[in-house]
Amino acid sequence: MRPARLFFYIVGMLLVVDLVMYAWNVHNERLAADGSRAAIVTAALGLTDLCLATEARYTRHPVLADGVVPFMDYPGEIEHFPTGSFWAPPVRFGRFPSPRQL
Amino acid sequence: MSFAKQLNILDYALQGLWRRRLKTGGIVVIFSAVIFLAASFQFTIKALNNLVDQDLRATPEIVIQKMSAGRQESIPLNYIKKLKGIWGIRRVVPRIWGYYFDATTKANYTVIGLNYSKMPMGGLLDKALIKGSHLPGPGEALIGTGVKEVLRLPDKGAMLSLFRPDYSLKALKVSGVFMPSTDILTTDTILMNLPDSRDLFAIKPGLVTDLCVYVANPREVTTIARKIAARLPDTRVVPKSQIKETYREVFGWRGGFASICLLTAIAAFIIFAWDKASGMNPDEKREVAILKVIGWQTADILSLRFYEGFIVSSLSFLLGCTLAYAHVAFMGAGLFRPILTGWSVIQPRIMLRPALEFSDILLIFSLVVPPYMAATIVPAWRSAIIPPDAAVN
Numbered sequence: 001m002r003p004a005r006l007f008f009y010i011v012g013m014l015l016v017v018d019l020v021m022y023a024w025n026v027h028n029e030r031l032a033a034d035g036s037r038a039a040i041v042t043a044a045l046g047l048t049d050l051c052l053a054t055e056a057r058y059t060r061h062p063v064l065a066d067g068v069v070p071f072m073d074y075p076g077e078i079e080h081f082p083t084g085s086f087w088a089p090p091v092r093f094g095r096f097p098s099p100r101q102l
Numbered sequence: 103m104s105f106a107k108q109l110n111i112l113d114y115a116l117q118g119l120w121r122r123r124l125k126t127g128g129i130v131v132i133f134s135a136v137i138f139l140a141a142s143f144q145f146t147i148k149a150l151n152n153l154v155d156q157d158l159r160a161t162p163e164i165v166i167q168k169m170s171a172g173r174q175e176s177i178p179l180n181y182i183k184k185l186k187g188i189w190g191i192r193r194v195v196p197r198i199w200g201y202y203f204d205a206t207t208k209a210n211y212t213v214i215g216l217n218y219s220k221m222p223m224g225g226l227l228d229k230a231l232i233k234g235s236h237l238p239g240p241g242e243a244l245i246g247t248g249v250k251e252v253l254r255l256p257d258k259g260a261m262l263s264l265f266r267p268d269y270s271l272k273a274l275k276v277s278g279v280f281m282p283s284t285d286i287l288t289t290d291t292i293l294m295n296l297p298d299s300r301d302l303f304a305i306k307p308g309l310v311t312d313l314c315v316y317v318a319n320p321r322e323v324t325t326i327a328r329k330i331a332a333r334l335p336d337t338r339v340v341p342k343s344q345i346k347e348t349y350r351e352v353f354g355w356r357g358g359f360a361s362i363c364l365l366t367a368i369a370a371f372i373i374f375a376w377d378k379a380s381g382m383n384p385d386e387k388r389e390v391a392i393l394k395v396i397g398w399q400t401a402d403i404l405s406l407r408f409y410e411g412f413i414v415s416s417l418s419f420l421l422g423c424t425l426a427y428a429h430v431a432f433m434g435a436g437l438f439r440p441i442l443t444g445w446s447v448i449q450p451r452i453m454l455r456p457a458l459e460f461s462d463i464l465l466i467f468s469l470v471v472p473p474y475m476a477a478t479i480v481p482a483w484r485s486a487i488i489p490p491d492a493a494v495n
Contacts, residue, residue: 003116004109007413014420018427022458025431029455037230041284043160043223044230045214045293046197046314048345050153054210054248054290054446057201061212062352063345064165064312068172082444 053083111402115409118389129375130418133474136364136371137422138429141466143360145430146438147353148462149454154349157287160223163323164315165340166330174338176309181334185315188329192318195220196310198299202264202292209252209447213264213292215299222316230288234258235278238294242277248289248448250279262292267304274298282451289450368470376477387488394490407482408475415471423466430456 041047049061058065059081070079119126168177182194198215218224218237228237231244234257238244243262245255253262260276280288300307315330317323320342327341390403429435434452435442443449 002113003120004112007112007116011416011420014424018420018424021424021427021431025455026457029457037281037284038157038287039160040223040226041230041280041287042158044218044221044227045288045291046162046165046195046216046221047158047287048161048165048340050150050157050286050349051212051246051289051291051450052150052286052452053443054212054448055444057210059444060201060210060290063340063348064167064174066169066172066174082440083442083446084444 055083056081059083108405111405112409112413115406115413118406119410119413126414129414130421132371132374133414133418133470134421134425136367137419137466137470138425139367140361140364140469141423141426142429142435142437143364144462144466145426145456145458146435146454148458149430149435149456150353151350152455152457153286154346154353158345158349161342161345162314163317163320163342164327164330166313166315166334167311167338167340168334169336169338176305177312177337179308179310181337182313184333185330188326188333190318190322190326191315193220193316195314195316196296196312197314198296198303198305198311200299200303200311202302204252207252207447209249210290211249211292211448212290213294213299213302215294215296215302217296218293221314230281230284231278232281238277240295240298241273241275242294243274243298244278244280244291244293245276246280246288246291246448247282247285248450249292250276252448264292264302266302272298272302283453285450286452290448368473372473372477375474376481386485390485390488391490394488400486403486404482407478407485411475411478411482415474419467419471422470423463427456427458430454 048063051060053059056070058069070081070084071077166177166181167174168181169175179196182196185191185194195216200213202211202213203209204211218227228235231237235244245262249255250260255262255276262274262276264272264274266272274294280291294302296310299305305311315326317326323341323343327339331337331339393403393406429437431454434454439449442452
């Protein structure tokens with residue numbers, strides 16, 4: 001077999017593997033969306049955040065956390081939780097607290 | 103340039119790469135690893151954003167919290183009366199929730215107390231519970247799988263003992279467990295009714311943690327949020343749109359931060375590729391010279407080098423992306439778990455579903471393949487213009 005053909009076979013095989021994985025995932029996604037249990041829980045408990053990190057309240061509920069939370073336990077405290085290093089600073093908090101800022 | 107000629111050059115390029123298989127294999131492995139990392143980050147960010155889109159679509163339209171001295175504090179129930187008269191508000195549901203740190207296990211739980219029958223889809227909540235569970239009545243609690251596992255509770259007849267602020271014990275019977283498929287939302291959750299949560303946190307009557315506001319027309323959410331903020335100036339009003347925006351920003355920051363780290367790795371790899379491609383050994387120089395002697399043109403040598411670069415980069419790209427997809431979709435991005443969860447004792451089982459678009463693939467491709475091709479083009483040109491006699495002599 002000439003090398004070019006072998007190369008195309010390998011590339012084709014990898015593409016087929018990719019397609020199978022993608023199709024399997026899309027199928028699972030449809031099943032998950034169909035169950036809609038997540039939607040029920042979110043609506044029934046009024047949830048606003050994903051439960052990704054449970055180590056600190058500002059990374060457990062970033063949507064509802066105060067901007068000062070990482071530093072509020074005592075004066076001069078530094079932010080020290082690992083997930084906090086990668087969490088976006090809550091710059092937009094304060095957009096809705098008063099009519100002047102609307 | 104005929105197709106057959108190009109195919110022959112491709113064959114020759116493949117044979118050449120196979121002759122130098124140790125060097126080629128090393129480059130493919132390192133290149134694939136760099137692409138794997140870059141693609142894994144991209145796929146993870148995409149999957150997390152998909153999770154937010156799907157799982158948080160039924161979130162309350164507006165959440166109201168009272169602020170004092172820059173901190174959130176309990177909101178009086180009589181604030182609900184102040185909202186009367188705002189046209190478009192369908193329902194306001196008070197809620198008590200907070201965090202409970204378990205000193206024994208070092209785990210943080212999220213305790214939620216509300217009258218779920220007043221919430222949308224509250225009547226369907228039992229569909230999200232495992233078999234044998236029922237919704238909590240007075241003195242009962244519904245827990246997430248993470249809480250059950252960390253406390254090592256039995257399947258039936260479990261009791262939950264939590265401390266009130268004055269260290270007196272509050273015992274709750276576990277009425278059931280949330281389904282593992284809702285882990286990404288409920289794994290650290292303890293759900294109970296409003297009086298029990300008030301008792302646990304010792305919150306005075308007439309106060310709650312926040313108010314969930316439901317609006318009749320979703321298009322009026324921003325207007326109503328504005329009106330609420332005007333009527334209750336000491337509150338923070340969080341509309342639904344802000345939830346999505348926050349997460350997009352949060353994951354964007356993470357993705358961006360990771361991309362900067364990865365750019366360093368990509369830059370290092372490109373320097374490595376440049377070095378490998380430019381440092382031609384005498385055998386390679388002799389090979390070019392012989393090819394020229396037997397009639398190959400400079401353009402043919404350039405084609406040869408282009409094919410070599412293309413084979414290495416495309417194979418690495420496919421390998422890296424395939425491994426990255428399997429890593430994210432089937433292993434829940436296990437390599438990034440320490441970044442995502444930090445010191446969390448309770449960690450959810452994350453099922454990531456990276457619904458990719460062509461643009462995502464193109465982004466990764468353009469981040470890694472063109473820089474590699476560009477890094478090898480100048481050395482390729484240098485090798486193609488070697489005078490045959492100089493190399494042979």
